[in-house]
Structures are given as structure tokens and as C-alpha cells.
Amino acid sequence: MSGASTTQAISRSFGELDWPARIAGLVGALSLIAAFAAFIVEPGAVVFPALVFVAVALYGWFAHQAETARSLTFLATASTLVILGVITVYLFVKAVPILRQMGASLLTSAVWDVHGGRYGLVTMMWGTLVTTIIATLVSAPLGVAGAVFISEIAPKSVREAVKPAIELLAGIPSIVYGYIGFVVINSYMMDLFRLPTNGSLFIVGLVIGVMALPTVVSVSEDALNAVPNAMKDGSVALGSTDWQTTKSVSVPAAISGISAAVILGVGRALGETMAATVILANVTQLPEPLYDVFGNTITLTSAIASQYGVAAGRPTQLSALFAAGVVLFVVVLALSVVSQTIERRMQQTLGGDQ
Amino acid sequence: MSQMETQTTTGETEEQIRDEWLEYDFEGESALSVEDLDVFYGNDQALQSISMDVPEKSVTALIGPSGCGKSTFLRCLNRMNDRIDAARVEGTVEFDGENIYDDDVNLVELRKRIGMVFQSPNPFPKSIRENISYGPRKHGDIDTGLVARLLGRDDRDEEEELVERCLRGAALWDEVHDRLDDNALGLSGGQQQRLCIARALAVSPDVLLMDEPASALDPIATSKIEDLVEELAEEYTVVIVTHNMQQAARISDQTAVFLTGGELVEYGDTDQIFENPQSQRVEDYITGKFG
Amino acid sequence: MSESGGANHDRANIVTETSGVDRLAGVPAVFGAVAFVVGWAIVFRWVHVTDVLAGVTYATLLSAGHVLAAVVLCAVGVLSTTGVVDTDPDDSTGLFTALAFGAIAFVGVGLTASQTFDTGAGVWLPASVVALVLVTVAVLSVPEDLGVTLPVAAFELVVGLAVLTDVIGPSWTWSPHGFSASFVGPIAIAAFAMVGSLLCVWAGTNASQGFGSRGRELGAYSLISTYAAALLAILVLLIVFVVQNGIDQVLKGAQLWPFKLPFVLNGYGLQYDVNGIFPAIVGTVWLVVGAVVFAVPLAVGAAVYLTEYADQGRFTRIVETATNGLWSTPSIVYGLFAFAFLLPRIQNNVTLLTGQLVLGFMLLPLVLITSREALQNVPDEYRDASAALGVTQWQTIRSVVLPAAIPGVLTGVILGVGRIAGETAPILLVLVREPFSASAPSVIGSFHFTASAPFVTNEALLSPATALPYQLFAVITAGVGASQEFGWGTALVLLCVVMFFYAIGITTRIYFRRKLRQ
């Protein structure tokens, strides 16, 4: 494995150094490890190893710049991996107590009983599932249609204005959507659709879908744009219309990128927190009947956001929230792996003709 | 320099001389007649007032140094230049009694009747079979979809027949007949180019524009393509761009020579162009002194 | 059908003759476009269905339009199929279109049977399945000109008559079983207008090209363009809406000379005549600065190592997968982590530093991914050329690779900053004690050097702060009421800050991409 060869390369370049440099390298590495350890055990003491490290790094930079640069970038990689690893591991570790207590019923029970100390995630998972489905139904077809418009239909001048505008709109913070949803859409829906309560999964799904739209449009447009013009020309020169070309050549050739865009949109919808938190009333109860999308429930994300303050004093509840985080993390990671695999395949199919 | 000499000896202007060189009388109908065609890419002019008549059911070769506008000219003949944002075309191209640059021209119908094979192969990322039947499918001539099958209007036999005929026509059948369902992107460059020729044949156009169809082929495949072109000329009008002088001499009935700057310098019977070129520049180009 | 065999079969003319049908088909298309706008106007409550235009209510106008469109479409279909006008239809409409009409029939019949006639699932389900199959088969078995026009005409006729005869009038309500929502007449009429209008635009433009492949092209294009226009309009309206609601608050008490912009430059408290969000703006700035200082060197360093030094293989791929996964991890998960892990370790209290760190953690994967992309986009020829001159690897990286990659890295950082500046979820519980605070943190002025460990302290970094997105959240949790204005103002400022970063990021990206292509 290349990790091993990396280590070898490091030790080889280490061997080429003179004595002071070797000692400096060793001291630097040790001090950094000490700093990490100190942060976990005794945060106040971080400053000493950190100072040592800075001193060593400065010495290295002036005495052996190339080696120092290499070591520093390696350390940056290692630190990044350690940080990301700590986040992941910590998430899982903190979820263990509730899993011990509830066992499999953590994932099969809809009970969320703070006083009885019994927690099941089904209600939240249902809420997340429903909002994600609604959001995907909004963002996927409309997003792909928008991408087709920008890349295949719109004249050049329109395309050059609309594409950056859509990218810009992808940046609207979710709390702004949430605020609009909370202040305007909630009362609108109560008024016009006579909803009994403030907020519903339907509104959240809709808002999240609109929120994810620009991302889906922009990423699928990139995929459509990557289809070589020569391929489209070949279709048009056979006397097919532009629309037939889009349907039979461009979209099939870009389908991996488009699916990656849709998956990205699904990921966004899954993880969207603020809009759900402020629009929903966060009732920890399944809607009755289950398919009542106008009902008021809670999602995994809004459960964490709305409860982790109060859960601070109750370790089991906090642990249950970590379990919700783990569920989210696992699903999102799976989606991300799937979309990366698809994208890699796309590069292979399209790479063949270039 | 040599032009200057011509000019002084005959006392004619350069323009008149060139018009003479371009004058080409042929018997029969012309399939395409180009009149004062200018093409601009942004502010750069790629073709300078080209006028020529392409006789029908014959092979017309376009030769000239790289970058002189042969591909550009070819793309004008079925309005593929419409698809380049920067390109602007002025002048007329008459086909079937109509100027193809008129507003009410049906581009789909036009391109069905004037087919094109591109300079670099561009097969679709689909199976070989689907590549061939793509055009007829889009024109509704072949339908093997679910509904057609249910209604008993399935054209799979026609499709098989068409695929075989076109692949044989493009000298590709023997190599791929046992893997028609493989992805066309898995073919070699030369095979891909022949597939593109077969794909164009499947639409059976009146005019076939070929942009260096043999540039990526080995000698055997090349000679097959050459045979094919000569065969095609019995029914189709073929306009072919080539860098290979011998090829142009072998297969074409008439040759047009473009030179750098996008001008058509000489146009006439292939034999006459190669054996007795009027212009010194063309002679230099053909004998390899220049270009 | 296998005509494609010979070269000399009958050729269509390359010029299309104009027949009267294109003008006739324009009627439903134009009605469709108008009805689409009116439908949205009703949804947005700019007009009400009972409002009167030229003596007639909108409801009546719309339904009359539906009926007119139906009649015209019928006429077009019949004229075309009898050969009175010259068109070019296929033998049959496509399967997808047929199924779409079938689905509309399914929904229509199902709703009518279950709601109007109150039948159980034993009746309405088979009934609607039969409708689906019948309509699909019927559409498939007629030529394209009828298959396109007649189903749309039927839909238009039904909804037009339903509204005209007041079966579904403005005062109609429908409360489906099992749902908490009720549907009222105006919404139904607007929905009819929007669905019907899209169908009309599609069928009308399709017919205007004489059906066939060009008809389908124009039909699809006009449908998608209509939708794209609506999408853009809605997204733009969203921004306009925020601006409209927030601008008064932002400009409250503002003046040009001497310059005053109290909402933006004041704190929140009794000492101010206009309460403002200055502390939150400064808080956001420091959050972003801290996150960048923390994350960018780490991420860029790691990207350099992974791209330039490490062997490309399983190790780098795993790192890539991990960073991609963490980039899409929901931000609230970072918040949860920070709350449970960082908070107890830093002052055991909410602090600016914790907020900076958690946003830095979020920024880390993004900057790593974009920097790697930028480094990978530097052509290998650069490295080879430099190496061929006998320059060491580090010098090559420093003087060739990094400068070439800087635009890409910068773009990634800017877009990432735009993203984290608007994030609320991660800082919910780690940053703020007093959301509406009177004074801004003064980080620069708070550095103190001491003789003993830890030698340097910064009070401001270790104190609570506030941030723009949090402030907006706080307005919501404080309840709707007098503070709504304040919320809109905050939303507008937040939007401006985030859009500013995005605009810069996108512009630099476009600029450098153009330069790369030349």
C-alpha cells in the first residue's frame, strides 16, 4: 500500500539528513503529538508543545527548507486526517451508550420519552425520509430540466448570465429560507390550506427542494456541458433535431454526472437543518395517519438542533442525539461514495473518445 | 511572384485570371451551387467569397493546406456552422432549387439530405447497432420500441438488414459483425471513423460531405473507403476533403484547391488540375513546394 | 417503413410551407402563457379569483380560456388528420406522452371517484387504473396529431366546464381524508390554470410546427423554457422579497453626510436610538477569519502533500473519499461534535474560538477538495519542464505549481467562506450567550502578553460572541412580533454578506477559466 511507501520515503529522506536536523524532526513530531494529546487531556497545557513545534518548524524552514516543507505538508495531511477521524470516531463513541440501552429498538421504536429515558429514532427518520422525498421530487426533475435549458436550449447570452446567477442563488443561507418559511409560508399555508398547526413536513420538503434546486441545476449543467460538442454535432448532422440530440445523446452521455447532481441534492435535503428546525414545531410524534404530509413532525437534523441544548444535562438523550447524527452521517457517507463511484464511471465512459 | 509575371504578360487583372481558373463547365446538373460565400469567425474571415458549382453524382475533392478553410467550407454546405456561436455566414448555397440559408429552410430535412462525416470520429457512446440505426430511428423509419413491438409494427428485421448493409458499405462489417452490441467507443480510431461513415450512409442522403474520412485509416481500410466513395458517386454526390494528393487524383472527378487565407484558387477537372494547373501557386502546392 | 434503403426515394422539400395551422395553434399557446402567469398571480395572492377584469371574474375568464383552447385544439387536430392543412405527424404519439396523459386520467378519475362519489379503495383504485390504461392505449393508437391535441383538449374542456358550471367554484373546499390540509376553490382554479397552461403551451407549439420531430422539439423547448423562466422568476422574487422587507430596517435613520447607517453600525441596547447588528457582523467576520486561519494552511498543505508527494493510489483515494464524505456531512453534526467535544475543553463555555474551530473543521474538507483539484489541473508539463532544468521538487512546487494553482485554491476558499458565513447549525450552542449584544468583540485589542504560561492570552477569543445567522435564528425563537422587522433587516444584511463572497468567488472562477481556455 502506498501509505507504507510514504512512510518509507519519509524515513529515507530522514536518513539523508544531518544530525541536528534529525533531532529537530523528531522533536517537532513529538511536540505535535504532545500538543494533540494535551488538547484531549488537559487543554490548558497545549501551549508548551505548540511553542516547541513552532520553534522547530522555524529552524527547519531556514536550515532545510525542502525537507521542512515536505514534513509540514505531511503533518498537515496527518492533522487533517486526525481531525476528521476524531470527529467521526467521537460521533460513534458517543452513540454507543444509547445503543447499549435501547439495542435494536433504537432504530425500530417511535418512542421519544425524555422522562422515562427511552429513545427511538423512527419518528425522526420518518420525518427526514418524507421531507427528503418531497424535496427530491421538487429538485430532481426541475433541476435537470433547468440544466437542460441552460446548456441545450438557451442562447449563449442567456446562458452566460443565467449560469452564474444560479450559482449565486445556491449560496442563499438556509436560515434565510427558514426565516421566510417561518414568517411567510407557514401563515400562508395555515390561511390558504387551513393547516391546523404551524409548519408541516410538506412545507419543509418544498422549501428544502427549492433550496437544493440551484445546486442540482448547476452540477447537472456541468455534466451536460462536459459532453463533447463533436458528439452532439454528429447527431445533428444526421438530421435529428436538437431535442432528439439532447434526449438521445447528451443526457445519456451525461447521465452519471446528472445522477451525481441529484444525489448531491438528496444529501443536501437530508442534512438541511435550519429550515426544518424553524419551520417545524418539532413534535416528537409520528403523523397520524403516517402519510399525512401536512402533519407536524420532526426530522433527524431538527431533533439535534432543537434538543441538544436541553439534552446537555441528560447523557442518554445526548447520546440519542449522537445516534441521530450517526444515522445521518452513515447515510450521507453512503450517498457520497455512490456518487463518487458514478462520477468515476462517467469519466471512464466519456474519456474513451478524447 | 509568378502571379506578377502572369499579370504583366497577359495584361489582365488578378481577379479576372482567377475567375478564369475557377470557371468549370461540366455536363449535367449541379447538386450544390455556392455563390459568393464569406465566412467569419468573430472578426477573422475564414472564407473569402467562394463561388463554385458541385456537379451531382460525382466526387468533388477539396484540397489545400491546413487551416485554409476546407472544413469550414464543408460545414457551410449543410449549415453545421449555425452551431458555432462565433461563425457568421454570408452568401448563398443553392440546393434543390432553394437557398439553404433562407429563413424558412427546414434544417432537419436539409441535414437528412446532406449528410456529413467529420474530421475526427465522433461515435455516440452507444452500441454499434444503435449508432447505425440512430438516424433512421430519429426519422421514424425504424421503430423497435416497446409499443411498436406490442402493436406488431416492429422493424427489427429492417434494422438488422440496414446495419449489415451500411457496415459492409463502410468496410467494417467483417471486423465487428460479431459484436454489434458492444459500445462503439471501444472501437479503434479508424474503426470509429468507418462507423461514422456507415452511420451517415444509413440515412441515405443525396449529398455526402466527408472531411478527411481516411486520415486515421491504414492503407487497406483507406483503399476500401476509396472504393466505397467511387461506388457512392453512382448514386450520391460526394464532396470530400483530403490532404492526400494521390487520393484526390485517384477518386475525384473534379478538384477544388483552397489556399491559405480561405480563398478558392482553382477549380476544375481533377486531371487538368493535377496535370496542368493554371496557377503557379497551385502547381507549387501540388508538387509539394509550398503548403 | 424501410425506405431508408435506396437513395432515390421521394424527398421532402427542404423548405417548409407555412400552413394556417401554425397561426391557429398559436391561440392555445398564447392562452397557456397568459394562464400560467395568472395562475402564479393567484397563488401569490396578487389577484383573487373573484376579482373582476372588464366585468368578468378571473375565474370565469380563465375557464372560458380553457374551453376556447379546447375547441381550437380539437379543430387543429381534426384539420390536420383530415389533411385539410399540411402537417407532418408521426404514426403514433410517444409512449412517454401517452403515459403522462394516462397518469392525468388516473389522478382525475381517482380523485373524482374517491372524493366526489365517496367510494372506497375497492372502487376508485380499479376505476382509475382502467382510466390510465384506456387513455394510454387510446393515445397510442391514434396518429400523433390527434394524440397530441385531443387529450389536452379533453383536459381543458373538463376543467373549464367544471369551473364555469361552478362545480369547482371559488367557494369550493375539499378536505381529503387523512390529511390535515384542505384545498379551496382559488387554489384549485390556479392549479388548473397552471397545469392546463403548460399542456396548452406544449400542444399549441407542437401543432404550430406541424407535429413530427420538429413539433416535438418546439413543444418540449417551450415547455422547458416556460418552466425555466418560472424558476428564475421565483428565485429572483425570493431575493427581491427579502430586499423589499429588509431595506427599510437597514436604512432606518441612515444618512449620507455625515455618514450614518445605524442598523449596520450600532449595537443592540438602550443606549442606541436604532438597534443594530454591528456586533453580529463583527462576530461573523471574526468567525470567518478564524476558520480561514485554521483551515486553509492545513487543507492546502495536505492538498500539496497528497498531490505532489504521496503516491497516487489507494491511500489518496481513501483520503479523497473520506474528505468528500465529510464535506457532505450535515453541518448540525459538526455542531453536535463541537458542543460535546470542544466546548468542555475550551473554557467550558461558549466562546468565539470554539465557533471558529468548528467552522474551520467544516471548511477543511472543502478547501482540501478544491485545492487538490486546482493542483491536479496544473499541467504535468510544468512540473516536467521545471524538473528537466534540474530544479528540486520543492522549488518546483513553490515557484511553479503553487502559483499556477492559486486561483483555483482562492476560488475554493472564497466559496467556502460564503458557505460557512451563512451557517447557523454548527454554532447554535457553542458561540452565543447573548444574541442581541451591545458591543462587538475586539479581538485585536485583546491580545495580552504575560511573563508566565501561556504567555499570550486573548480575552475576546475566549468570550461569547454573536453572528449574523444566529441573530436571525434568535429573532425566530424570540417569537414573531415587533422583532420581525429586525429579522428582515438581519436577513438582508446576511444575504448581502454571503452573496458578496459568492459573487467574488464565481467571478474569479469565470475569469480564470476563460484565461485557461485561451
Ligand SMILES: Nc1ncnc2c1ncn2[C@@H]1O[C@H](COP(=O)(O)OP(=O)(O)OP(=O)(O)O)[C@@H](O)[C@H]1O
Ligand atoms: N470554431 C472556430 N472558431 C474560430 N475560428 C475557427 C473555428 N474553426 C475554424 N476556425 C479558423 O478558421 C480557419 C479555417 O479552419 P478550418 O478548420 O476550416 O481549416 P481546414 O482547412 O479544415 O484545416 P485542416 O486541414 O487542418 O483540417 C482556421 O484559421 C481556423 O483557425
Ligand SMILES: [Mg+2]
Ligand atoms: Mg479540417
